[in-house]
Amino acid sequence: MEKLTGALVFAQSGGPTSVINSSACGVFETALKQGEITRVLGAHHGIKGVLNDDLFDIGQESKEELALLKTTPSSALGSVRYKLADPAVDDTDYRRILEVFKKHNVRYFLYNGGNDSMDTCYKVGKFLTENNYPCRVIGVPKTIDNDLEFTDHCPGFASAAKYIATSCMELTLDGKVYDKGSILIVEIMGRHAGWLTAASYVATAKGLGPDLIYVPERNFDVDRFVEEVKRVYAETGNCFVAISEGIHDENGKFISDYAKVVEDKKDMFNHAQLGGACAYLANIVKAKTGAKVRAIEFSLLQRCAAHCGSSTDVEEAYLAGKSAVLAAVEGKSGVMMAFKRSVVDGKYVCSIDEVDLSRVANYEKKLPDEYITAEGNNITPAFLDYVLPLIKGESRPPFVDGVPRFANLKKVKAD
C-alpha cells in the first residue's frame, strides 16, 4: 500500500445526534497522531464548508476540549442538509470540491452522516477517482433513525433509544399517579422506520411503558386506534400510547398531514412544521372518550439528550470515527464503517465492518416483521435481544455548577 501524505477533512451532516461528536472525537484524536496526516481540518456545515473553503484547523484546539466532544451532543462543526447534483448533469460542486482539496492538499475525506450523506460521500469519492486525484474517502455512519442498511445498528440510535425508554418509564410513573385515570400519547421520531418508537417497548417490558405502540411499518387506521385505546382504558383505567411521527394511513398519507389539513382550514397560520400527529390523535381520543388526554412530543429532546446517553453507543461512535481514520491510512477508500454484531460467550461484541458506499447509499432499513406484533399495535420481546446490548451503560458529560460542561471549540479558520 502506497503511503498517502496530506490533510484530512472531516465533516458532519444531517440531523444531529447525541454522539455525532463522539465520532468526531474519535476521528480527531486518531488523525492528530498519524504521521501521514499533515493537518486535521473540520468542515463548517458539512459539505458546504468544503464548497465555501470554510474549514477549521483542529490542530489549534486544546486536547481537553477535543476530549469533551465525546459527550457533547449535536454537531460541533455545524451540519447541513444539502444534496449534491448528479455529477453527470452538473459537476460544478464536484469541481469546486476538487479545487479546495487541491488547495489544502486534502488526501483524506471523512463524512459523517445518514443515508443522504453516504450518497454525497459516494459521489465525491467517485468523482475524485475519475479525476485521478488520490484521496481516500470514508463514510462514518450516524442516525438516530437506525435505518442504514449493511450495519447492525447506527451510532446515535442507542442513546436516543435509552432516553426514550427512560422517559417512558418516568412518564408511566407520573401518569398513573391519580385515582382518576388518563390517556397519554407520546410522539417519537422516525419518519419511515419505527426503530426509535420500538425503543419505548423496553419500558413496557419493565412494566412501565406504553400499552400500545404504533410504527410506520404498518398502516395506521384512526378508527381502529380509537377502539384499541378505548379497550385498554376500559380494562386498566389508563392508557399509554407511543406513536412514530411517520405513522400513515393505507394510502401512505401521514397522520400528521391530516392535522395540517385541520389547521389549514382556519386560514390563519400554517402548522406544517409543528409536528402534530400526537396532538391530532389526542384531540380525537378526547372527543371520543371524554377522558383526560395528554400529548407529548419528544421532539428534539430525544436526539440531543447526551445527559442520558448509552455508553455503549458513545464508545462505538468513537470507535467508528477512529476506525475510519485507521482504515483510510491503511489505504481503504469508498467504504462506510459499519457495525457487526457477534455473541461471544453469551456476550454482545461489536466489531467494525466495512461496506462499499455504492451499496449503502440511499437504502432504508425498516423494523423487521418479527419485531412487530400480529395486531400491529405493539412490539415483540424479540426486539429486546436486539436493543438491550446497545443501550447498556450510562454516559453523561462532566457536570460543572450543576449543568453539563460541553466542548467549546475555538474554531480557528484554516488559512
Added chain:
Amino acid sequence: MEKLTGALVFAQSGGPTSVINSSACGVFETALKQGEITRVLGAHHGIKGVLNDDLFDIGQESKEELALLKTTPSSALGSVRYKLADPAVDDTDYRRILEVFKKHNVRYFLYNGGNDSMDTCYKVGKFLTENNYPCRVIGVPKTIDNDLEFTDHCPGFASAAKYIATSCMELTLDGKVYDKGSILIVEIMGRHAGWLTAASYVATAKGLGPDLIYVPERNFDVDRFVEEVKRVYAETGNCFVAISEGIHDENGKFISDYAKVVEDKKDMFNHAQLGGACAYLANIVKAKTGAKVRAIEFSLLQRCAAHCGSSTDVEEAYLAGKSAVLAAVEGKSGVMMAFKRSVVDGKYVCSIDEVDLSRVANYEKKLPDEYITAEGNNITPAFLDYVLPLIKGESRPPFVDGVPRFANLKKVKAD
C-alpha cells in the same frame, strides 16, 4: 414532652415531582426505627386513602425497595387532588378521618404536598385538636413550582430546574446546528410563578440558553414579544425563547386561553387540556417572520426526570421527610418542615426550619423583582446565587438493562 405511641400515616398529594418519593423514603426509613411508632402506614391517593381506609402497611415492604424510593419519581403511594371542605360548613370528611385514625390508633399524620396540601394538613390538625384526639400533624413540603412561602425553596424544584437547564443547553446545541437559522420556543411549567422558567437562565449564563425568558410575574404582550423575537433573530440568526405556561396579558388572561379560543372556532375538538401557549406563539412568530419555528413543551417530562435529578434536592427531600418524623416524635405538631439557607465559610448550608401550618397554607411565593430584568424579558444574574447551590450534584436511579430500576412496592393493605 409526653410520649405518644401509635401508628403513623404518611400521604402524598398534588402533582408529582422527581423527589416526592425521596421524602417518603426519609419518612419510612426513620419512622420504622422509632419505638413510639407502632406501625407505618401509607395512604393510597393522599387524603382519599385515609377517607377510604385504604392504607398500605409499609412494614411489609423490603428495605431494598424502600431505599429505591429515594431515586424513584412520582408518588409511589398515589396522589390526589381533593380539597377538604371548611369544617365549619361540613365536617363529614373530618369526622371520617378521626374515625379511621381511631381504628388504626394513628397518632402521627404526615402530609407531603404543596399549597393546597398544607391547607388540608392544617385543617385536619386543627380538627383533631379541637376534638381532643392527640395526634401530631406535620407538613412536608414539595412542589416543582417552588411557590411555598416561609421556606427558602421546595423539594422537587431543583431537580426539575436541573433538567430544564440541562435540556435547554442541549437544545441550544441542537438548534444552532444548521447554516440556516431557526426560532425555538419552549414552554415550562409554572402557572403563577416563574421559578422553573427562570431555571432556563442557568443555561443562558453558560452561553447555551434562551435569548428571551418570559415569566408570569410580568404581563405578556404578544406584539412586543414578536418584536423582541424578530430583533434577536435579525441580530444573531437564531432565537431561543423560554416561556412559562402561565404567561398572561395585562388583564390576567392566559396566553394559552387565546390558543384555546382559536381551536374552539374549529368547532371540532376541545384543546383545553393540551397546553398550547408555545404552539400558539410559534404559529404567530412563524407567520410574522417566515422563519423555521419549533415549539417544545417540556410537559410532564420536567417533573419526573429522576434520571437527571439534583442530588442536593434528593438529599434535602429525604431530610425533610426524616426531620418531620423526628419532630413529631419530639412532640411537634401543626408545623411544616421548611428549609433555611445559610452560608458558612462561603458554602451553602441548608438546615431545617419549622413554620406554623396556619401561616404557610395557601400563600404563593412569586419570583422576586430582583431576578427579573427591567425589560421583563429575561432573568438577572442575581438568580444564579439563589439557584446554583440547589441544582448541585447529579442524582440518578440505579440502572439495570440500560434503564432505571425504580422502586416497586408490594402495597400490602393494612388490616
